[in-house]
Amino acid sequence: MTNHLYLPVIVLLIGGAGFAIGPIVLAWIWAKKFSPQKSGPSKNAIYECGLESTGDAWIKFKTGYYIYAIIFLVFDVEAVFLLPFAVAFGGFTAAESIDMLVFLLLLVGGLVWACQKNVLSWT
């Protein structure tokens, strides 16, 4: 095993996974051996401030929430794309910066449409 190119990455991966999975497996084995499962009807009931919860939580929400979430998602992903753009900002030729500009303007256009339709304003 000459020093394989990706050796440190693999070791790091296994170490990380071990740290993550390890305690969970340990706890699972511990629970299996020592503390038995004691679930019952009252324990699994929905917790609502000590009362028996009535009504259903799966209801139709106002559409405004859904649109708000989608717009947030779009700009969240856009921020991820902007990261490499910001890192390599120095050595850009004209063509590349125009491409980036088109990408940005498309999304800003979307934002302008949303504001103009006052989707984001909340009564």
Place this chain on the structure above:
Amino acid sequence: MDEQLKSELGRQGVVATSLQELYNWGRKCSVWPLNFGLACCAIEMIAATMARYDLARFGAEVFRPSPRQADLMIVAGTVTKKMAPQVVRLYNQMAEPKYVISMGACAISGGPFKQGYNVLKGIDRYIPVDVYIPGCPPRPEALIDAFLLLQKMIDEQRLTGPNRPRHLNADLPSEFIVPEFGAHDLVPPQNPEVWKVPLVNISIAGKNESGRD
């Protein structure tokens, strides 16, 4: 692994513990109480968590609002009959291992409001209580003393063997019946499994008034 060897090793910086001690040490130093104040004792409980009495020194300042993440229920205040089903349901919904501190005279036995028609005469009629703190309201130091007592109890719990604690014992119940609201009183008025009335030698014939033999 006798004590003398252990303390010898301890002096040289080598800690020798058994799995059980490690398990109990870990659990006793991070008892998370349920955010559950009822009456005046709750104010003293809040004062105990504030800067002056500082419950954080004992690892218990994290007050979790939801029973799923709490492992200690401090019944701080008067448990009324309208509140009793909620207290028992919250106790059932807490994850094992769970403990109960009955704080204040009202939670122990109804306290000054014993003759009230809407007052439950003590929460140990429905759920098992681990530590009782007398007082009305007990001082914050008394609550900290209760925590120390609870930590000592957790420390002495055995992992295996016949008298292992309830959460390690499959056939001991972890849920208790939730009382219903009846026409005049809670139905059932107490939980016979939990509330065992010691023999009260009241002679019905009423020979000796004071109730003693």
Place this chain on the structure above:
Amino acid sequence: MSVLTEAPVDLTPSQSDDRTDSQLLEVSMGPQHPSTHGVFRMDVALDGERVVKLKPVFGYLHRNHEKIAETESYLGCMPYTDRLDYICSITNNWAYALAVEKLAGIQVPERAEYLRVITGELTRLQNHAGLVGFLMQDMGASGTPLMYAFREREKILDLFEALTGARMMCNYMRFGGCRVDAPAGWLQQAQKVIDAFPRFLDEFERLLVSNEILMARTQGVGVVSREQAVNAGISGPMARASGVNYDLRKVDKYGIYDRFSFRVPLGENGDVYDRYMLRVLEMRESVEILKQAMRDVPSGPIMDPNTKTRGFRPKAGEAYGRIEGPKGELGFYLISDGSSNPYRFRVRPPSLINLTLLEDMCLGQNVADIVIILGSVDIVLGEVDR
């Protein structure tokens, strides 16, 4: 090309809450809830985040004070009044003692009146300090402002413990005076605490009063108009925040409050910010009163010699006595039939009656604002449910 001329489909969410597209979420901010300062339950119907219906449910701490009082003697009821509004026990005692003195026509010596004003205003200070801390905690500043507020409260509780023997349940007043005189050095100690209090208030005001988040979250939230407040029987700082100039210390002039010069702060638009500012300003006024009271405390007896508290049997009759408690107008309505037990012992609970407008204040607000509105009303469940 008829397609083009067709009206564009309107995709925007309709601002008016038409029921068709969204259902209501029934949730109960129930007896065990971090925001309710005790066991108080609100059944809330939510349209998304906005409150559409709010029904409070009481009774989870109904400890039957009034039924038990009918089997207790007049003196025996005094410790029960500590547990009514268990944050300010001395003002409860004062209200009950005042009602019994009105019922039986008892006089109170000078020094006792001064001690009553001093301990009463100290109670108001620690109640308002605690409230400001809890209000910040409801707003999300979890812990830190409450630590500062409780640091001040602990100093005052030490004074009470030195004077009456108990931190919270002082049982300090008697019909015709006070139970025990101030021990040696207590007045100097109290003077030190009073002198240090404005520093805490300045610190609080510098940190919080002009804090943008606080102003953004509380201004215009939970508005109560002046007429609404009076008609709904709202009293105390909550009524004065809506501009109702009705402070029993100035109206009834009970005790010796007419000897002190202090101002009564009033709010304009009755929202949560005004109520918060009311408490901060009232703390300053209380410090003024305390300074004047500490300056001229006379010496002398603290109990009216010819009233016996043991076998106390007032003549048959009734009396309604009230004081300006930290939460509002705290009244006791006593009916006596000549025996040693009160025939009817009724407490006028300011916390319960200040909650009358809770639903009106919360309709249309966000869920997070309910928590602040309830916090600004300043309820204590021992007094709400009695």
Place this chain on the structure above:
Amino acid sequence: MNLEEIKSEIEANVPGCSLEIIPNGSPSGQHSLLVDPDHAFAVAGFLRDAANLRLDYCSNVTGVDWPAKEVSTKVKTKKVVDGVEQEVDEVLKTQSGGYLEAVYHLFSVEQRQGPVVLRMRTEDRADRVHLPSLTPVWRSADYQEREIFDLFGIIFDGHPDLRRLLMWEGFEDHPMRRDYVDPDDYEYEPTAHDEVLKRAKEHLSAEGGL
């Protein structure tokens, strides 16, 4: 404005209402005004809106239970006893009570007026326990009337939302009445004495002895 003037003013403005001043024995001097339930709503509206009264702040609403009881009062009567005129005190048996009562303490915020005490009485304590609700006049009476309905059983007609305030929904009797019997929740006490001993014996004998 003492009570007589208020009484005359009400009688002038509210036709046909029968008012009665109930004297108050204690030195507090807070005499009260008994109103008959039919005109109570009109009287309340008048008291709130009258120019010189303006009692717009109903501070306290209390329920009181007066069970029927014999009141024997000694009365000095002149009686002819075997031909001689003599002072003889005779025991007079009068029935008092036998009704539920709602007491309203009214104040005026504008004119800083003292308490005006308004009383309403029901016919009897069993089934005719209806009284008009004054919540539409003073919103502050809302929860307090619900509490009186819960603990005393007075049914307030016209109340927007008359439900039990403090006890749970299924609770049946009215606990603050003088003749309420406590539920038999057994109080274990190691050294039971007098009151608790009596209850413990009743409980144990009900349970078939020990």
